[in-house]
Amino acid sequence: MSSTQDKPVLIAGAGIASLLLAQSLRQSGIPFRIFERDASFVFRAQGYRLRLSSEGLDAIESVLDAETFQRFWDKCGKTSGSGLKELNAVTGEEIERRVTGPQFALASRDGKVVGAARGVIREIFASGCEDNIEWGKDVTGYELTDDGVRLTFADGTKSVEGSLLVGGEGVHSRVARQLSGGKLKVYDTGARGIHGQAPTTAFKHLGEGVFSFRDETRDSGTVSLITNVRPEDMDNPDIEFGWTMAGQPGVIRPPNDDYTIVGKQAAAIAKSLTEHWHPRVKPLLDNMNEAEAAFWKITCSTPSGVPEWPNEPRVTVIGDAVHSMTPAGGLGANTAFRDSALLGRLLREAGGYKPGVTAAYEKEMRVYGSEAVNLSYSIASRQWKIKIDENTPTI
Template identity: 70%
Template sequence: MATDKPVLIAGAGIASLLLAHSLRRSNIPFKIFERDASFVYRAQGYRLRLSAEGLDAIESVLGPETFQRFWDACGKTLGRGFAVLDAITGETISSRPSAGPAPPAAPPGTTGPSQALVSRDGKVVGIARGTMRKLFAEGSEEHIEWSKDVTGYERTPTGVRAIFADGTKSIEGSLLVGGEGIRSKVAKQVSGGRLKVFDTGARGIHGQAPTGAFKGLGEGVFILKDDTRPEGAISIITNVRPGEMNDPDVQFGWTMVGRPGVIRPPEGEDINAVVGKPVADIAQRLTQNWHANFKPLFDQMNVNEAAFWRITCSSPSGVPEWPNDARVTVLGDAVHSMTPAGGNGANTAVRGAALLGRLLGEAGGWKEGLTEAYEREIRVLGSEAVKASYQTAKGEFGIEIDEERTPVV
């Protein structure tokens, strides 16, 4: 690699790792600082659905050979297509084939457009977040420093240093990219607090179960809705993929979401610290009256992989402007966190990573004006995605954000 000062990247999420892959291909040095101890430190087995735009961005960074391996690792679903089912009776509320030019209709009670499920080859494409991280990280492992919690930065006359929770500092870098998620300290510092992530009050649970537990559904993308609960509705979304139904070593995932107040961690517990059996117990209790075709998803779930999810969202009014810092910028959820409605969070993140990587590659590394050009584009891309996600989630999850009163993360 070149001997110039490295690009410093806070966080080893999917956007940060894709950016690192782009930098490595462009022979630009980098360092990644991740607060976790390893890739498997926390449960992260839930799947991400990839749009055509997301796949295009990933392919542009990985190149033909690596992208082929990534594509082979993705699950592809066609079959029945998309269906909304009554979780109690098992009856179909609405359905349509996944193929075709029009996106599926939004589930009853929702507002705003639904994202088209199909992305390539007339199929719904998805991959586990953990698998995506490992594939993106290939070749960059030696540049990741684990258990390094970035809490801020300091500018130097010719660069920038990351500051860690223990008070130590990184080597000097040419650029610092805050990609450490919704609690990004880099984002808060560089934007002067203008970048905010709101806690919507809604919660989710991620779970996994053996393929045999999904036989009552068949192939397709499904939303199971339970509107009978007096405290508020809950639903799950899952993608049952062909070719794997009879493989006992494969697990399919599901994601449960509920209106504010419905899904709660045990009394007094931090939602980020509770994983495994306590979370599985809550999921099983919430679904105890569901139809027999769906019960195996919870009765047979992999208890160790159960994890809560705090549903957050950046400013629905749009990604704000802040005084540009030529040496510091932000990426992924740190700049445009969004609800799961529409399934566009990861797709927007990888598009941002591809954009920033391309600009750095074309410039041969950092240069004046680069972060300003990147932020101008990511502000538009992020604002559009967050707004669409929020409008759909208002109806689907019953959330409402008042940017003056809603708590921030």
Template identity: 65%
Template sequence: MATTDRKPILISGAGIASLLLGQALLRASIPFRIFEKDTSIIFRAQGYRLRLSTEGLDAIEAVLGPDGFQKFWDTCGKTGGVGFTAIDAISGEPKDDGIVAYDNGKKKAAEEPEPSQKVLRETLASRGGKVVGISRGDMRKLFLAGCEEFIEWGHQVVGYESTASGVRAIFADGSKSVEGEMLVGGEGLYSRVAEQLSDGKLKVYDTGARGIHGQAPTTAFKGLGEGVWRIADNTRPDGRVFIITNVRPGDMDDENVEFGWTMGAQPGVIRPPNDDYTITGVTAANIAKDITKNWHPRLRPLFDQMIENEAAFWKITCSTPTGVPEWTNDPRVTVIGDAVHSMTPAGGIGANTAVRDSALLGRLLAEAGGFSDGVTAAYEKEMRVYASQAVATSYGLAKSQFGITIDENTPTIRRGPRPV
């Protein structure tokens, strides 16, 4: 990075959106600092595999440039097929699983489908007729490359304070960061920067639905074969359960390689002890095995052979379905990724929208040569349009897949008290 007397752009959180923004600033020779509460990139599990849409790939390519994107592209897996193949969990045979593309309750079958339906079908296969995917962990490692010296690990941002000519991040231990020209909140669902900036307008709702993520050797997936699969069990009296998995070619005979699956269920089906979704390992694995004990032998290896210590629960959350709300713009503070638009896993839209944030904000900062009045306002105006559409689509899909409804009685997750 070129030497400069400018104060850095401060970024809270080292998730994929924050790291990709760091790459954009690195290429533009704009100084930055990233603060992450974890002590390293391998401190905790990295979550499930991400499916990349055309928009997501375009955003990543715009930031990384031709050489950087080629390395990223070579790391991605490419799976044949343009959409989900649904399988009945009990019979093991292809079957309509009852999950519609988008639940709007107004369109007749003969009418033109909603735009969100078209988006889901078109973006599942995003380049070269392939479904493109990458693990969250691999994506973070690629985005981290070159940014290592600008990250301060073990620093949890809990708020910020404005100064006469900039902004400082406030950490959990009460200390403060160096003064920066600008602060970008990218620390996810529990973002305290988002809470403070929006004065509570940015909300994340707990839908009540829960999921389990699991991993198994690729040999366990040979009964499925290549494809993007949605396996649904509609026989349970307490609600629908399904898993989604992406089985790519080339690795199915290598027991040293793992594929992942993501289980989702309607509220009340998956019940972590004491509703503690942070539990990982054998407890989560045993619940997944019990839920699927009556599934077809073709599917059982995914659970019988799972790597138990990698199993994990997760909450299914969503931002306000009506769209990203307005708040009083702060020229020096803004938010990206899950901090501003949390989405359900339905449709695989969340991560793709997050990298669009990074590309957009990074481009605006690069064009301005760093912080400039009007950058955050321009970013937020454009982001609200595509992010609001994405949240609405994700929520509409989740209504049919998970049976959730967000209304005035839906609880929100706690971001925590604002710093004094």
């Protein structure tokens, strides 16, 4: 029988949090295996750009070696952190910001707003880990053995025996559901959004900065759009900048409530919602790459914080699997990076799996994770009038 230290750490899901954890384990010489439902990284769209907070950047830098972090940093966009510019989407006039309630710092390093595309993050975090990923593995749960743990898959197979299992497969995590006995819940807030992108020529008239456009004229509710115009790419017509649109519950409705729809149908709805918007904003919609338009749901974990569950020493969860957040400020991804860095450090210090590692991780994670979920929910509830209570449906 192999020793505990010979058994790999099993990681469910190959998202950005799982890959950052894998980088930490790789550099610590701790064996690991990643199991991903998709057939490859290019199987689905990689999603929009993420704003990286100071905490998120610090977590990433603590994991990556100096050369890899420099490569990552060079790929990041940096926009002057002069603050968010809010404009009336219909009149084009700047809105005097009404700073009320909880806030987060927009700039994260050197006075700059730092962001990176999910695809770029995934590519760099996966470097050197590719041979440890098993594709087409749809996780259904796990089973504990005498001195280890195995994942179970939809095709009836099981993984190799591992020393520890880390569930990082997102908001629909089967590992999280089993581990917490259903205490970890993800709520559907009812608010919806559309992601889109357009060539830089559609943004140049705005100038450098982070812009938020708000339309409060419709009876059905507010629609907003946020974008980041990065100076280093502004003059390159071959690059596309992204934007994210969000609406209060009931405003944005995909056909047949189907959120897998991408392309022209999503683009058409975005254009119909904004047909009366000001010429300062319209080029972002009129020149959009229709093939890249996609719907998304705004979900959130329990706003009061990450719940308690009986610690299982050989199983824990990271990222959206344990604390799903609204898109406010990219708090979800940055908190996930903190999870990966923390758990990776504890495993390195322990020389691999040891009893007590997951308990120590969960104790610390619950503090900052709960704070982040509450902040995310508070900002989103103000922006999009969402409310989570005992009647809110879960996903």
